[in-house]
Amino acid sequence: MLSIASIVDWEALLQTVAASVVAGVGVAIAFSVAIYGATRFAEARRMGASLVTVGAAALTVVALGACLAAITGGILVMTSG
Amino acid sequence: MGDDIVLVIVVVTALGFDFTNGFHDTANVVATSISTKAMSPRLAVGYAAVLNFAGAFISLEVAATVADDVVEQGAITPTVVFAGLIGAISWNLVTWYYGLPSSSSHALIGGVIGSTVAAVGTGAVIVDGVVGDVLVPAVVAPIVAFVVGALGIVLAYRIVGRLRPGAVTRGYRLGQMVSGGLLALAHGTNDAQKTMGVITLALIANGTLSEDAGVPFWVVVAAATAIAFGTYSGGWRIIRTMGTRIIKMDAAQGFSAQGAGAAVIMASSHFGFPLSTTQVISGGVMGAGAGKRVSAVRWGVAGNIVVAWLLTIPSAAAIGALAYGVTRIFGTGAVGPVVVAAGAVALIAVTFARRARQGAPVPAG
Numbered sequence: 001m002l003s004i005a006s007i008v009d010w011e012a013l014l015q016t017v018a019a020s021v022v023a024g025v026g027v028a029i030a031f032s033v034a035i036y037g038a039t040r041f042a043e044a045r046r047m048g049a050s051l052v053t054v055g056a057a058a059l060t061v062v063a064l065g066a067c068l069a070a071i072t073g074g075i076l077v078m079t080s081g
Numbered sequence: 082m083g084d085d086i087v088l089v090i091v092v093v094t095a096l097g098f099d100f101t102n103g104f105h106d107t108a109n110v111v112a113t114s115i116s117t118k119a120m121s122p123r124l125a126v127g128y129a130a131v132l133n134f135a136g137a138f139i140s141l142e143v144a145a146t147v148a149d150d151v152v153e154q155g156a157i158t159p160t161v162v163f164a165g166l167i168g169a170i171s172w173n174l175v176t177w178y179y180g181l182p183s184s185s186s187h188a189l190i191g192g193v194i195g196s197t198v199a200a201v202g203t204g205a206v207i208v209d210g211v212v213g214d215v216l217v218p219a220v221v222a223p224i225v226a227f228v229v230g231a232l233g234i235v236l237a238y239r240i241v242g243r244l245r246p247g248a249v250t251r252g253y254r255l256g257q258m259v260s261g262g263l264l265a266l267a268h269g270t271n272d273a274q275k276t277m278g279v280i281t282l283a284l285i286a287n288g289t290l291s292e293d294a295g296v297p298f299w300v301v302v303a304a305a306t307a308i309a310f311g312t313y314s315g316g317w318r319i320i321r322t323m324g325t326r327i328i329k330m331d332a333a334q335g336f337s338a339q340g341a342g343a344a345v346i347m348a349s350s351h352f353g354f355p356l357s358t359t360q361v362i363s364g365g366v367m368g369a370g371a372g373k374r375v376s377a378v379r380w381g382v383a384g385n386i387v388v389a390w391l392l393t394i395p396s397a398a399a400i401g402a403l404a405y406g407v408t409r410i411f412g413t414g415a416v417g418p419v420v421v422a423a424g425a426v427a428l429i430a431v432t433f434a435r436r437a438r439q440g441a442p443v444p445a446g
Contacts, residue, residue, distance in 0.1 A: 007213040013221065014350040019351075020225050021232075024344035028233030028337050032240035032438075035252035054300045071263065074344075078270070078351050081281045 027070050034063035086415035087159045090422050091283040094166045096307040100278035101173060102185045103133060103311025106272065110265050110312065119257035119333040129265040130313035136269025143271055144296045145314070146279025150188055150353075152197040154284035154285045154292050160408055161193075161200045162283040164416050167425055168192025168401025172393065174432050177301045183269040183389055184357030188397040189275055190215055193282075196405040203226030203393030218354035218389065223364030228347045230368025233337035238373070254330035260339035267297055267346035268358050269308060275355050276304040304324030341365035360389070 037060030045054035110133075111125040120128065148154070152161075169185065176183035190211070241249045269395050282298045286288040290297070297413035330338070342358075342365035349356050363383075370377040408417030 002379040004212060005216065007209045008217050009352075012354075013218065016218070016345075016348045016352050016354065017151070017221065017225050020341075023348065024226075024229035024341045025232045025236065027235050027340050027344070029356070030098055030355040031253075031256050031336065032333075035249055035422075036240050036244065037258075038252060039248045058305055065276070067259075070186055072143040075139065075266075078347060 021076055023070055027067055030063045030066040030070070034060050034067065037061075037063055082414075084159065087163060087418050088283060088287045088289065090415070091159045091166065092161045092280055092303075092417045093427075094163060094170070094422065095276050095280050095283070096303055097352045098170055098185070098189065098279075098313035099307035100167055100314075102276070103308040103313075104315035105173070105177070105185060105311075106268060106359060107312045107315035109359050110268050111261070111365065113264075113330065113335040113339055114257050114261040116330060117257060117332040119254040119261065119332060119335060125261065127315060128262060129268075130309045132262050132265035133150070133269035133273070133312045134305045136266040137268070137273035137277075137308065140182045140350050141274065141277070141296050141301075142276035143274035143350050143355045144281060145277050146210070146214050146353040146355055147190070147233050148285070149294070150207055150214050151193060152207060152282075153205040154282060156201045156205035157264035157282070157286050158199055158200070158221060159283045159287045160418055161196045162279060162412070163406060164196035164405035164408055164421070165189070165193030165197070166279065167196050167404035167421060168210065168397045170356050170425065171404070171428070172397040174429060175396075176286045177391075178416070178436060179433055182358055184201045184219075184271065184393055186355050186357050187215075187219065187390075187393040189279065190355065191394035191397030192401035192404075193279065194394070195401030198398070199402035199405040214354055216394075218349060219360070222349055222354070222356045223360040226341045226361045226364030226432060227368035227371070228329055228342035228346060230338050230365040231372035232368075232391075233341060234334055234369045234372035237333050237337060239430040250332045253336045256336045257332060257339060260333060260336050260343060263343035263347070264339045264362070265312075267343045267350065268352045269305065269329060271356055271358055273308045273344050274350070276307065278302055279353075296380050297445075330366070335374060337372070338362075338365040338369035341368060357372060434445075 036057045039056075041053060041056035041060060044056055107126065109130045111120075111122070114120045114125045115122050166189070167322055169188040170186045172192070191322065194206055194211065243270075251316050276298045277300050280303075281290065281294075281296050284297070285292055285294065285299075293434055342362040346356060346358055347364070367378045367383060404421055408421050409421055411417035
């Protein structure tokens with residue numbers, strides 16, 4: 001008798017689940033941080049707080065870079081088969 | 082000569098199926114972006130069609146699964162593949178008519194299994210492949226999309242919760258340009274490949290390709306084009322009905338739902354799992370809704386998805402088996418598929434005409 005446990009490629013399935021969670025949640029966090037940084041940047045620049053402005057700009061750039069890296073990496077992994 | 086006619090009918094039918102797949106699924110791909118006003122309907126539909134086309138070129142793992150891991154290639158004929166397609170199209174038509182949520186992917190696999198069983202018995206069905214590559218991922222993927230969508234929105238609200246709503250909404254709308262594009266790309270990747278797999282299976286069954294051959298490039302281009310045109314055509318119907326059927330959500334939820342759907346479909350495509358993209362996107366949308374407020378989730382939709390899981394494969398299989406039986410009444414040549422194809426076209430025309438008289442169906446899935 002066939003058992004589902006022996007049929008399913010659990011390694012591939014678990015990798016799919018892990019990649020989905022890391023990419024989906026990771027990009028949501030990174031992009032939210034980018035929005036946080038961009039909003040704080042705009043507020044700090046209006047108030048003339050230069051140190052906060054630089055920090056917020058850096059946070060935005062790093063967070064957007066992380067999003068871009070995750071998306072590009074994901075597509076490259078898929079196209080490489 | 083007769084075999085070649087059948088093969089041509091199979092390819093045309095498969096591309097027709099691919100077109101209807103794009104037509105059917107446009108709403109899933111673009112509704113979130115339009116609902117949150119991240120994109121205008123025209124832009125969203127055009128953008129989705131282009132990225133559906135591009136997505137079809139990204140990977141061939143799902144096509145390989147459909148061609149290699151569902152039924153034994155050596156045991157079937159192009160007529161079997163044709164009957165399977167008729168099973169899938171007919172089931173899609175029935176569910177569209179009654180407004181039931183249906184998975185084109187599960188219908189396709191069910192149809193091919195049914196016609197194979199009718200033609201050569203259960204021995205030609207690769208049970209390991211069907212259970213391991215289709216059924217189990219079909220159950221797991223929407224649940225993962227739900228969890229990712231819920232986690233994403235909970236964490237997003239924690240990060241941006243104290244900021245001015247206007248700036249946050251503008252930010253997530255911009256993000257949806259990317260997440261919506263990724264979702265369309267993922268949809269093209271997973272769904273167009275199923276048609277590529279079926280056409281490849283028919284080419285192998287006909288002896289045009291060897292059993293270890295890959296997907297021919299013309300098949301990739303044809304499938305990509307068919308799903309992109311289907312998406313574009315389906316979009317105009319959606320533009321007309323927009324505003325009454327879309328899910329109400331904010332831009333952050335839209336971003337989280339689209340990101341969850343894209344991540345699950347792309348990861349699954351990489352490992353060759355042919356998913357129901359409709360069910361995965363629904364899972365992401367429900368997760369993003371539940372992350373904000375559990376009562377916001379339309380649990381009835383979740384129930385319909387479960388019913389669809391249970392019904393689609395056996396029903397499409399039964400119709401696929403019946404279609405094969407009808408073709409065999411006319412012998413083993415091209416007459417059977419020609420008669421059944423003509424009957425299917427007539428059935429589709431009658432169904433569309435009846436539905437047009439009665440008004441638009443309840444949105445599926």
